[in-house]
Structure formats: structure tokens, C-alpha cells
Amino acid sequence: MASKRRTFLKCAAALAAGAAVGSAASPAPWDALRQLERREHSPPDLPHPPAGPLEHVDTVSAAGAFGTGIRVLTSNGKPMLVRANPENPLGRCGLAPEDLEQVRALARPGRLSVPLLRNAEGRLEPVAWSKALDLLAARFGEARGEVLIVTPARKSCGRDVAAALCAELGAVHAAMPSEAATAARAAALMGLAGTPGYDLDNARGLVLLGADAFGSMPASPHLRRAWATARGRGTKSRAMYFGPERGASAALCDTWIPLAAGSEATAALGLCWHLDALGLARCEASDLAEFLQLIRTRFTPELVRSATGLPPEALENAARVLAEGGVLIAGSASGSGADDAAILAGLAANALAGRLNRPGGVILVEGLPATPGTPAPVDDLLSILRAVAQGERPAPKALLLVEADPLAELPDGVLTARALSRIGFKACFADRLTASAALCDLVLPAAMPLERQEDVRTPYGLALACLGLARPLLRPLGDCRHPADVLLEAASRLGLPTAGHTHQARLRALSLALEGEGGFVARGVEPWKVLAGEGRPAPEADLWRELQAGRLWCGPRIRQGVHTLGAALLAGVAGPAASDLERPLTLVVRPAPEQVIQDGLGGAIPSVRLNAATAKSLRLRDGVRATLKGHSGSAAVRVALDESVMDGHAVLTPAREQLPAIRAAMDSRPAEIGAARRWDACRATLEPA
Amino acid sequence: MSAPVWGMVIDVDACTGCGACMAACGVENNIAPGSGMDWITLERRSNGRAFPDSDAAFLPRPCMHCANPPCVPVCPTGATRVSSLGGIVSQTTPQCIGCRSCVKACPYGVRRFNEREPVWPKGMDAAVTPFAAVRPKGVVEKCTFCVHRLIARGPEGYTTACAEACPTGAITFGDVSGISLGEDMFVILPQKGAKPRVAYVSWRSWLRGEK
Structure with missing residues (x-):
């Protein structure tokens, strides 16, 4: 008996020793200890940094209008931090705040993650994608030629999908106005x-x-x-x-x-x-x-x-x-x-x-090859909305805003809101409930940069044609989807031929088309030197692979051609507008860069900056509340004196949430040349509140 | 060859006030979004004259990493000291007891005291980096010249996140041991005797005169 007991104790001791040695060799207990230690030092609600190894992925930023080359640091495959990609010459490694903060922006408070449908009580409530798509297809099928689709100003394969859908429906496709379109x-x-x-x-x-x-x-x-x-x-x-x-x-x-x-x-x-x-x-x-x-x-x-x-x-x-x-x-x-x-x-x-x-x-700079069957959008959206608001044009039966927010981006805010209210069915793609999305009957959650594949083309102002490809690095949040994929599915339900070409296929087709354009991949080459006459590198055999690796396709080219100086048209330039005693201020509105989380100013009334002499002429003092009045609307503002603004001008840099109110006080007017409207120097007055 | 002394030269005439330096610092060093705890800020200075004689400039303001830092001798726990890594003034948050003596002593106002726990919206903690600890309530924090980069990769190519991201290249980071103040170069508050290692360059005489 005693022998058995001793044997048992020996075996137990050996097993315990073996288990202890085995545990010490295994990383699990040490990891658990580390976790315990972390919890001891940091309150449990503080986030913990990633424990896994860091890797990086080179891609292109689709967060801003520019398309900088970025290097995304990832941990366990998830994006963590954005830095500049030194192998992409665009931007020369400088980054804009929106590029840097795009990982944080993915978890922005208020981000939409499911489709929302307005119920009988007028509230937006979650709905399944299948029901949302059925509704979208049904309304488009009914309205056909009386559909208006509004897309962003930036050209992309995604915009081409919307253009093709419009062409097949016989609908109107309008792009948001932009300086690039004006310059072209x-x-x-x-x-x-x-x-x-x-x-x-x-x-x-x-x-x-x-x-x-x-x-x-x-x-x-x-x-x-x-x-x-x-x-x-x-x-x-x-x-x-x-x-x-x-x-x-x-x-x-x-x-x-x-x-x-x-x-x-x-x-x-x-x-x-x-x-x-x-x-x-x-x-x-x-x-x-x-x-x-x-x-x-x-x-x-x-x-x-x-x-x-x-x-x-x-x-x-x-x-x-x-x-x-x-x-x-x-x-x-x-x-x-x-x-x-x-x-x-x-x-x-x-x-x-x-x-x-x-x-x-x-x-x-010449544009990149367009997808066949995708006519260019009309660029007088403002005129269309004004005509609808004033009853000069029948209201469309259905409206689809593809990541466009006319209430925040266009002047004549009162007329724009009236035009939207006259449209029977309104749907939109958005990543959050924007001012225009809040008026829609169906709000579809859009995937954000780093979650979607996107071609990023020549930004306005750059002197050479270029293309970068933004890659998806993680699955979209919740039920978010790429608008192009959703439009293709809607086209499929309507039995339209557009559905035959996926978004990915369109991107690949663009890449193939560019291979014959005589451009090159900017790898170790500064494209502006090629523009100045330095040797042009040979084209890459597989452009798609290079684009996926975050590299930049460039097509610097200077073409001489016959042109005029536009003398006949410039003869109609009447000079600056005459002074207006009723609206003596000229507005300069420049939206503030977006913040991932507002610092408390988003909900407050925006500041209007003007110099002391201008303020005195309007009987205003620094810090007082005032009312900014345009022809058709007004907005509450706070006066901030700033001697960096010239006489007779008021500068506003409102946050995105403040923009619709400011737009209501801004009036457009006919351009000096052509049919488009302008609002670059709109007049207003400022009165004490 | 002598050991490097790390510092910055900021070209004020090239700063457009875009805020990329603040954004780059925030995401690299885990500054909670919207907390207002930025380690580098942008100060707008004007010459105080009326239009059209007015002039204005932006001054990026990180920790000056002074050669004679007033914040170091007042720290009762040794949480902040001049490190052996090229004179970077360090801040060890686990040692900080939150007495705020350093905040009072700093003539540049670049130290931040955590009045409350940082708030990270759900899902945004995926963007927390392993480069800097997430500082809890009750401690002081400040710019470290992204010292984690120096520790990880050594002095070769060492630069800070703000200098790397600056779209105009206004911020130059590097060894300042051989630099002497030139005609257009100035430091802020030289009379305090802290000997800051962040210098500014500008052609604006009114800005240089305001030291």
C-alpha cells in the first residue's frame, strides 16, 4: 500500500514538474500574465495596442480628392496606421489630414452600417438589402426616363456604372459641379x-x-x-x-x-x-x-x-x-x-x-479612356434643381444621390431643398446621414476608403494624367457596400445589359486600355522630370499588377494644337459686379477640413471673419451674433475680427454640419460666359442678431 | 564624431496651417480623437496691424525639448528627464503622479494634463498603435519627438511623424548640434533660458522680434 502511495506521489510530482516545464515553454501563460499586467496598469476601458507583428500594404488613398500613395501599417491584417508611400511620387510623401485619419474615420460615430427606409411615420428604420434593392429597382423601373442620378464630380469606374445605368434607363445623369469641369x-x-x-x-x-x-x-x-x-x-x-x-x-x-x-x-x-x-x-x-x-x-x-x-x-x-x-x-x-x-x-x-x-x-491633361456606352454627365445640376424648384421643369419621379450632398455643396439652399421635396422617391448612398440623406426615403450605406476598390484619377490641378488603385484592406463595416456593386445588382434586377460587366471587370478593362496609351509606372522616376523632357521609362507588361501594388500609372504628354485666345467670348466680360448697397458683403466660403470627431464646434454657429473696418461699417463687434442674409435665405453666424480679410469681404470656413445653413444664404447667378451658374463671389449682408 | 542632438527647424514661411502635422502626430501617438490633447498645435500669430498692413503666420508648436528644460528639475518623481537619446526630454507616464509642476514650469505651454480618461469610440481602438502607451486620466503627456522610431530603427533616417507628413516640408527634423541661429532664425522665449531645440525660420521681422 505504502509502495503504491509513494509511486503515486512520485508520478504526481513528475507530472506536475512536467506540466510546469511545459507551461513555461508555452507562450500562453506568459501572454496571460502580460494581459493581467496590462489590466493592472491601465483601466479596463483604455484600448490596448496590437500584440501581433506589424506588416504594411502599399496602396492609394481614396479618402481625399487627391489620391496620395500610402503605406498602411496593419496588425493581424487590420489597418492600423497610414503613412506616405515613398515609392509613389504623387505628393512627394506629403499627406493631408484626411489621408492620415482614414483608419479612424472607419469607426466614425454616426456612420451608417445598414440600409434605412422611411416608414409610414416618417422615421428611417433598418431594412434588409434585398428589400432595399427590390424597392430601388421597382422605382427605377417605373420612372425610367424620369430618374435623376447625381454622382460626385470625380471621374471613376464607379461613376461610369451610374452613367451606363442612366443611358440604358434613358435617365438624366448629372455630376456635382466642380472647378475641374469649369476649367475643362x-x-x-x-x-x-x-x-x-x-x-x-x-x-x-x-x-x-x-x-x-x-x-x-x-x-x-x-x-x-x-x-x-x-x-x-x-x-x-x-x-x-x-x-x-x-x-x-x-x-x-x-x-x-x-x-x-x-x-x-x-x-x-x-x-x-x-x-x-x-x-x-x-x-x-x-x-x-x-x-x-x-x-x-x-x-x-x-x-x-x-x-x-x-x-x-x-x-x-x-x-x-x-x-x-x-x-x-x-x-x-x-x-x-x-x-x-x-x-x-x-x-x-x-x-x-x-x-x-x-x-x-x-x-x-487628357482624360483616361472612358468605358464604352457611358456618356458624360450633364454639368448643370444647379440649373436643373432651380428649374424644378421654380416649377419650370417637371420634377423627376425618382432621385438617386450617389455619395453627393447637394444641400451641403450647392448654393441656393432654399431652392435646392424645395426641389428635393418635390421629387417623389429619393434614395442615396452615404456613409453617414448627411443633410441630403436625411431627406431621402431610402438611405444605402456606402463602404469607405480602405474598404473598397476604387480607381483614383488625375486630381484637378495636376499637370499629368495619372491613375492609382485604392485596394480594399478589410471587409466593409456591417452591411456597407460599394455603390457600383449595388447599382449593378439593381441593373440586373431590371434586366439591363450594364449588369454584365462587374465593377472589377471595368477596372481591369481600364488598366488594359492604359497599357496601350504609352504611359509608364512611376517607379524610381519622377514623372514631372519626364514631362520636362527626361527619358520616358518603358511601359509595364502587367499594369494591373503594378496598380494593385500601390504604384502610379503616369501619362505625361504635351500636345501642341491650334487654339484661340477666346477674344470673342472675353469681350463679354463685364468686369466686377457693381456695388450692391443692400448686400454689401462678398462671401468667400471654404469648408473646413473634416474632423473624425468634432471638437465641439460642429454644432455651434459658424464664425464669419471680416476685418475691423468692414465690421464697423456694418455696426458689428467682435464675438457678437449676427444674421447672414442672402437673397433667399439667412443663417446665424458669430462675428470674428480678422485683419487677414480684405475690405468688403466675409470669409466663412464652416464645418460640414454647418454648411447647409450657410448655403441657404448663398445665391448663385448666371455665369459671364456659357449657361452654367456661378457662386464664387456671392453677395450678402450681415445684420446684428 | 559627436553624438547627435535631436531638434527641429521649422520654416514658418512654408507653413500653410493645414494641420497635417497634428493629424500625423495624433494617429502615431494614440492621441484620442477630439480630446484636444494634441502634442503639436498650430498657433496663428499676427502683427496686430489693421488691413492692409496686416500679416499673419502659423507656428507649429511641439515640445521644444530644451537643453535646459525647466520642467525636469521640478518633477518630484523623475518622470520627466533629459534622456541619453540625443537630449530628448522624456515623459514616463507610469511614474507621473499628476502633480502638474512640469505644466506650470513649462514656459511654452506644450504639456497636457489628462483631466479625464481618453474616449475611443467603438471600433476606433483598432487604430491604436503600439508606438505609444494610451495615457490614462491623471498624468501629464507631451511630444516625445516620436522617440519610438529612434529606439526601433536607430538614428539612421530618424524623423518624426509631423516632419514626415508635412505637405510643404516646412518641418525639418535632425541633428541640430552644429546649428547656430542665423539671421532669419529664432527661438521662442529665449529670455527664459531654456535653450529650446526647436528653432523657427522666417523672413518676417515682426515675427522674429516677438521672441
Whole structure:
């Protein structure tokens, strides 16, 4: 008995010792100890950093309008942190806040994760995708030609899906207005094909006429870095900013010359007068004589001074900067409804100085090959909505907003809201309940960047055609889906041929089409040097693989062609608007960069910045509440004195939540040239609340 | 060759105030979104004159990592000290008792005291990095010059997240041991005697004169 007991004790001791040694060798108990230790040191509600190894994936950011190359650090396959990808030359490794914060933005509070349908009581409630798709297909099937689909301004294969669907339904496809579309229209008026891009990488001087090249322009992340690198300290490159506010674009320039918003065309044509007078005109356009006659009679220094207040020496200096290897960019802040005439006059000035389609000047960038059967959208959405609101056009029976928010992005907010209220069925894709989504009957949750595949094309302002591919790195949150996939499924239910080509197939087809375009993959090559004449690398055999690896396709190309200076059209430029005693303020509205979580200002009333002299003339003091009044609407604001704003102007940088209220106080007006409407220098008044 | 001394030179004339430095710092160093605890901030300074004679500039303001830091001698627990890693002024949060003596001593106002626990919305904790501890309520935190990068990869190519992300390259980070203040270069509050290792460059005389 005793022997058995001893044997048992020996065996038990051996087993215990073995278990102890085995446990010590296994990582599990040590990991458990570490976890315990962490919990001891940190309160349980604090997040813990990932314990697994870190890896990285190279891709392209679809978070902003730019498309920077990014390197996403992942832990256990999940994105954790975004850094710049040094192998992608676009942006020269500079990143914008929205690129950096996109991993956090995936878990943004208020993000939609399921489809929502408005019930009989008027509340939005969750609904299954199958029911949402049935409803969407049924309404589209009923309305057919009376459907209006609104897509973002940025071109993409996803937008092509919407365009194809519209073409097959006979529906109207409208894109949100953008400065890129305005600039392309202005170039077309001169007989040029493509969208203007500005080659700051090779430029030796810069003149900005209202254009926000270092702030809100889509290509600004690259333009900022390019200019800051090129000018350096102590070099002779000069930059001049003419505009109503000392903002981000003025910050990078050597001089700020106050210029009233809406006067850019007059200033550009005044600059042309100096080019001519200094003998710096180098142009052979067919209407040169007519153009010179125009500027010599109507845009003399005295006339331009009386119209804009600009001293002649400022424009003379700007003319020299332009002629000595510079580039001129005219426009306004992105999304501010720039006038065709301003951009046309700016292009004409570049052309007159011989800076058109030259390295370091303005380059006309051709679009990427379009998918067959996808007609271009109409670009007068504002006119359509105004006509619907005013009863001049029948309201569409169904509306689909594809990641577009007209109430936050368009002026005439009161009319836009009225137009939306007249549409029978409204659906939208959105990642959160935007102002326009809140009015819809069906809200479909859209996947966000890092969750979806997206082609990111040439941002407006860049001087070379390019394409990057944003890859999905994780499964979309909840029931979120890519709008293109949903539209294709809706097309399938309607029996339309569009459904035959998946979104992925369209992306691959674009990649294949680009292989024959003569471009190259920017690997170890700076494409702007190729633009300036350096050797062009050989095209890649498998472009799709390169795009998936986060590399950039570039097609720098300069095509010379016959063009005019648009003299006949510019003759109609009437100059700055006359002063309006009822609405004495000119508004400059530039939406603030989005924050993942609002810092408490989102719900507060927006600040309006104006200088002390302007405030005094309106009997306003710093910090008081006031009412901003336009022709059709008004908004509550708080006055903030800022001497960086020129006389007679008010600058607003509202958060996204504050935009619809501000848009209600903004009025559009017909453009000087063409049928589109502009709202770049809309007038308002400010009264004490 | 002498050991490097880490510091920054910020070109104020190239700063557009875009906020990329703040965003890059926040995501790298686990600053809770919307908490206002940013380790680098943007200060807008103006010359105080009326339009059209007005002028304004943005000054990115990280911890100055002073050579003679006023915050170090006042810390009762040794939670903050001048480290041997190129003079970086460290902050060891587990040793911090939250007395806030360093906050009072710092002439630059770049130290932050956690009044409350950081809030991470559901799902956003997936973006927490292993590079910096998540600081609890009751401790002081500040910029570390992204010292985790130096520890992980060594001095070769060492730079901070803010300098790396700056879209205009306004922030230059590196060894400042051989740098002397030039005509356009200045430091903030030199009269405090802290000898900051973050210097600024600007052609604006009014900005340099405001030291």
C-alpha cells in the first residue's frame, strides 16, 4: 500500500514538474500574465495596442480628392496606421489630414452600417438589402426616363456604372459641379481638349488669381510640396497671390495683393495688357489681333485699377513673373462655383505669355479612356434643381444621390431643398446621414476608403494624367457596400445589359486600355522630370499588377494644337459686379477640413471673419451674433475680427454640419460666359442678431 | 564624431496651417480623437496691424525639448528627464503622479494634463498603435519627438511623424548640434533660458522680434 502511495506521489510530482516545464515553454501563460499586467496598469476601458507583428500594404488613398500613395501599417491584417508611400511620387510623401485619419474615420460615430427606409411615420428604420434593392429597382423601373442620378464630380469606374445605368434607363445623369469641369469648359472655349493642369514642379514663378492652389484645390497636396521644394530659401522663384484673404495659398507666396473675389477675369486681362506693353507676348493664336485690340481698349492699367483697385505695378510684376518661366492659375476656392470667364482669362494670359502646353506652364491633361456606352454627365445640376424648384421643369419621379450632398455643396439652399421635396422617391448612398440623406426615403450605406476598390484619377490641378488603385484592406463595416456593386445588382434586377460587366471587370478593362496609351509606372522616376523632357521609362507588361501594388500609372504628354485666345467670348466680360448697397458683403466660403470627431464646434454657429473696418461699417463687434442674409435665405453666424480679410469681404470656413445653413444664404447667378451658374463671389449682408 | 542632438527647424514661411502635422502626430501617438490633447498645435500669430498692413503666420508648436528644460528639475518623481537619446526630454507616464509642476514650469505651454480618461469610440481602438502607451486620466503627456522610431530603427533616417507628413516640408527634423541661429532664425522665449531645440525660420521681422 505504502509502495503504491509513494509511486503515486512520485508520478504526481513528475507530472506536475512536467506540466510546469511545459507551461513555461508555452507562450500562453506568459501572454496571460502580460494581459493581467496590462489590466493592472491601465483601466479596463483604455484600448490596448496590437500584440501581433506589424506588416504594411502599399496602396492609394481614396479618402481625399487627391489620391496620395500610402503605406498602411496593419496588425493581424487590420489597418492600423497610414503613412506616405515613398515609392509613389504623387505628393512627394506629403499627406493631408484626411489621408492620415482614414483608419479612424472607419469607426466614425454616426456612420451608417445598414440600409434605412422611411416608414409610414416618417422615421428611417433598418431594412434588409434585398428589400432595399427590390424597392430601388421597382422605382427605377417605373420612372425610367424620369430618374435623376447625381454622382460626385470625380471621374471613376464607379461613376461610369451610374452613367451606363442612366443611358440604358434613358435617365438624366448629372455630376456635382466642380472647378475641374469649369476649367475643362473654359479650355474647350479656346479650342483645347482636356483639363488644365499646372506644372509647378518645373515652373520658375507663380501667379495665383484667386485660385486656392495650396489649400482646397484637389491637387494641392502635390502643388504645395512641389512649390515649397522648388522655390527653396534664397532661390529666385517668385510667387504672387491675388485674392481676398491671406489664407493657405497666400502663405506660400512671397506677396499677397488684395483682390476682390469675382475680379479675377479683369485682373488676368489687365495682366495681359502689361505682357503686351512689355513686349512679352509670345503667341500665335488666330484671334491674337482681336485679343490685343480688346485688352488695349478695355483693360488698360487705369481702367483695371478703377475696376479692381489693383496698382499697375503689381500687375506688371506679375506679368514679368509669368513671362520668365512662370505659370498663372485663376479661379477660386474649390467648390466655390468659379466662373468660366475667370479661368478662360487665366488660360488666355498663359497662352499670351507662351506658357501654354510647356513644361513649367499650363498643360492640358487628357482624360483616361472612358468605358464604352457611358456618356458624360450633364454639368448643370444647379440649373436643373432651380428649374424644378421654380416649377419650370417637371420634377423627376425618382432621385438617386450617389455619395453627393447637394444641400451641403450647392448654393441656393432654399431652392435646392424645395426641389428635393418635390421629387417623389429619393434614395442615396452615404456613409453617414448627411443633410441630403436625411431627406431621402431610402438611405444605402456606402463602404469607405480602405474598404473598397476604387480607381483614383488625375486630381484637378495636376499637370499629368495619372491613375492609382485604392485596394480594399478589410471587409466593409456591417452591411456597407460599394455603390457600383449595388447599382449593378439593381441593373440586373431590371434586366439591363450594364449588369454584365462587374465593377472589377471595368477596372481591369481600364488598366488594359492604359497599357496601350504609352504611359509608364512611376517607379524610381519622377514623372514631372519626364514631362520636362527626361527619358520616358518603358511601359509595364502587367499594369494591373503594378496598380494593385500601390504604384502610379503616369501619362505625361504635351500636345501642341491650334487654339484661340477666346477674344470673342472675353469681350463679354463685364468686369466686377457693381456695388450692391443692400448686400454689401462678398462671401468667400471654404469648408473646413473634416474632423473624425468634432471638437465641439460642429454644432455651434459658424464664425464669419471680416476685418475691423468692414465690421464697423456694418455696426458689428467682435464675438457678437449676427444674421447672414442672402437673397433667399439667412443663417446665424458669430462675428470674428480678422485683419487677414480684405475690405468688403466675409470669409466663412464652416464645418460640414454647418454648411447647409450657410448655403441657404448663398445665391448663385448666371455665369459671364456659357449657361452654367456661378457662386464664387456671392453677395450678402450681415445684420446684428 | 559627436553624438547627435535631436531638434527641429521649422520654416514658418512654408507653413500653410493645414494641420497635417497634428493629424500625423495624433494617429502615431494614440492621441484620442477630439480630446484636444494634441502634442503639436498650430498657433496663428499676427502683427496686430489693421488691413492692409496686416500679416499673419502659423507656428507649429511641439515640445521644444530644451537643453535646459525647466520642467525636469521640478518633477518630484523623475518622470520627466533629459534622456541619453540625443537630449530628448522624456515623459514616463507610469511614474507621473499628476502633480502638474512640469505644466506650470513649462514656459511654452506644450504639456497636457489628462483631466479625464481618453474616449475611443467603438471600433476606433483598432487604430491604436503600439508606438505609444494610451495615457490614462491623471498624468501629464507631451511630444516625445516620436522617440519610438529612434529606439526601433536607430538614428539612421530618424524623423518624426509631423516632419514626415508635412505637405510643404516646412518641418525639418535632425541633428541640430552644429546649428547656430542665423539671421532669419529664432527661438521662442529665449529670455527664459531654456535653450529650446526647436528653432523657427522666417523672413518676417515682426515675427522674429516677438521672441
